[in-house]
Amino acid sequence: MAKESKIRTPIVCVMGHVDHGKTSLLDRIRGSSVVSTEAGAITQHIGATLVPIDAIVRMSGALSKVNVNVPGLLFIDTPGHHAFTTLRARGGALADMAIVVVDINEGFRPQTIEALQILRNYRTPFVIAANKIDRIHGWRVNEGQPFLKTFAQQNERVQGMLETKVYELVGKLSELGFNSERFDRVSDFARNICIVPISALTGEGVPDILMVLIGLAQRYMTESLRVSADGPGAGTVLEVKEERGLGMTLDVILYDGTLKVGDEIVVAGNDQIIETKVRSLLQPRPMKEILIEERFERVKSITAAAGIKVAAPKLEGVIAGSPLRVIRGGNRDEVVEQVRHEIQDIQVNLSDIGVIIRADTIGALEALSKELEGHQIQVMRAAVGPVTRHDVIEAGTIKDPLYSAIIAFNTPVLPDAIDMLADASMSHVSIFEGGVIYQLIDDYVEWREEKKQ
Ligand code: GDP
Numbered sequence: 001m002a003k004e005s006k007i008r009t010p011i012v013c014v015m016g017h018v019d020h021g022k023t024s025l026l027d028r029i030r031g032s033s034v035v036s037t038e039a040g041a042i043t044q045h046i047g048a049t050l051v052p053i054d055a056i057v058r059m060s061g062a063l064s065k066v067n068v069n070v071p072g073l074l075f076i077d078t079p080g081h082h083a084f085t086t087l088r089a090r091g092g093a094l095a096d097m098a099i100v101v102v103d104i105n106e107g108f109r110p111q112t113i114e115a116l117q118i119l120r121n122y123r124t125p126f127v128i129a130a131n132k133i134d135r136i137h138g139w140r141v142n143e144g145q146p147f148l149k150t151f152a153q154q155n156e157r158v159q160g161m162l163e164t165k166v167y168e169l170v171g172k173l174s175e176l177g178f179n180s181e182r183f184d185r186v187s188d189f190a191r192n193i194c195i196v197p198i199s200a201l202t203g204e205g206v207p208d209i210l211m212v213l214i215g216l217a218q219r220y221m222t223e224s225l226r227v228s229a230d231g232p233g234a235g236t237v238l239e240v241k242e243e244r245g246l247g248m249t250l251d252v253i254l255y256d257g258t259l260k261v262g263d264e265i266v267v268a269g270n271d272q273i274i275e276t277k278v279r280s281l282l283q284p285r286p287m288k289e290i291l292i293e294e295r296f297e298r299v300k301s302i303t304a305a306a307g308i309k310v311a312a313p314k315l316e317g318v319i320a321g322s323p324l325r326v327i328r329g330g331n332r333d334e335v336v337e338q339v340r341h342e343i344q345d346i347q348v349n350l351s352d353i354g355v356i357i358r359a360d361t362i363g364a365l366e367a368l369s370k371e372l373e374g375h376q377i378q379v380m381r382a383a384v385g386p387v388t389r390h391d392v393i394e395a396g397t398i399k400d401p402l403y404s405a406i407i408a409f410n411t412p413v414l415p416d417a418i419d420m421l422a423d424a425s426m427s428h429v430s431i432f433e434g435g436v437i438y439q440l441i442d443d444y445v446e447w448r449e450e451k452k453q
Pocket residue numbers: 016017018019020021022023024025079131132133134135198199200201202
């Protein structure tokens with residue numbers, strides 16, 4: 001008999017500049033669960049929120065006449081591109097789709113651009129949430145309504161203002177090489193990025209953004225979402241946490257197959273591969289049972305896509321971003337090899353001569369290196385962790401002084417590295433530190449141009 005296959009829930013990350021409304025949008029999506037308490041309501045997972053398709057259909061009303069076979073959407077609860085790059089699956093991004101939140105009144109800011117560049121490099125489909133439309137002067141709030149409904153109730157001046165602001169975004173996106181349109185004017189999702197005007201605060205446009213995501217998944221990724229429902233589980237470790245009464249636990253996003261109590265699993269530690277056995281699987285308790293002493297509910301098994309807490313022995317030292325794989329049947333060696341490979345498989349093309357790059361996680365390092373590659377900047381060495389004295393010495397001895405540089409993304413410079421940098425013999429070396437990739441690259445390029453003169 002053929003193995004049962006199914007379309008799993010697509011995984012969605014929320015990205016964008018600080019204060020543009022990422023957390024508010026996630027809260028809004030989660031909050032709808034409190035309102036819609038009937039069957040099919042939104043459920044809380046570990047590290048994620050699941051919005052089943054019937055909840056989406058109910059929220060979006062008449063918008064939802066399309067025939068859907070995607071079971072819903074799983075939103076990663078930690079917003080930001082850091083979560084996006086940490087969450088890896090098979091060497092790529094774990095998230096199937098993303099929402100880039102932009103404050104419509106402020107327009108693009110550095111982290112907006114960075115998010116777009118990361119998404120382009122990973123070829124991840126996304127939609128733009130043009131947020132805070134309720135702040136447009138004279139806006140009449142229609143709580144929770146689909147965009148076109150509330151738009152029709154605004155006066156001409158307000159409508160004109162919104163159109164202007166949307167076209168400013170279209171212009172900015174075009175400068176970055178993306179074709180985009182307001183979502184209701186897009187007929188080909190493959191060629192145009194949808195811009196959905198929303199308010200995370202009033203919920204206006206939120207039904208539309210959910211429908212656009214479903215549409216994207218439905219049309220362009222159903223085959224890649226097909227998983228074998230009862231196959232061995234595969235996931236990514238989101239966080240490693242000690243829990244009272246449970247010891248060390250892993251918060252895992254499962255993207256393929258099934259994970260069961262008693263399963264033997266393989267995860268990656270800092271310097272070794274760890275094999276262990278699942279002792280318990282835990283989910284958050286539903287809201288209404290909040291008074292019960294135990295914070296978690298035990299489940300026997302879980303199927304992708306889902307967020308789950310895993311308790312097991314020997315979890316000390318597991319790293320965030322590590323793959324998690326289930327051993328089933330006689331494939332132990334193969335699974336161990338897969339995990340080892342995934343963790344080493346930092347997709348950085350190294351050259352004999354180039355800059356040294358550092359970042360705080362594997363995913364961040366990969367995101368940085370992809371962007372450098374796009375700028376034809378060669379990399380000689382790439383590593384996770386803070387900048388060391390050894391990095392400075394190595395940068396100092398490189399033959400081409402235009403590459404005597406260290407680029408440190410989201411990671412500190414150790415004191416003895418700073419001391420070394422102050423040494424007269426290292427006066428030609430520079431370290432570029434920061435939390436926004438393209439600014440780091442701009443700074444490096446500017447430094448290089450000055451050196452050339
Ligand atoms: P984040 O940094 O991207 O997660 O942004 P937050 O969700 O924390 O939002 C930053 C601020 O903007 C908060 O004060 C929110 O209340 C406010 N905010 C977010 N979305 C909206 C919106 O749609 N309308 C209005 N008026 N304020 C919003």
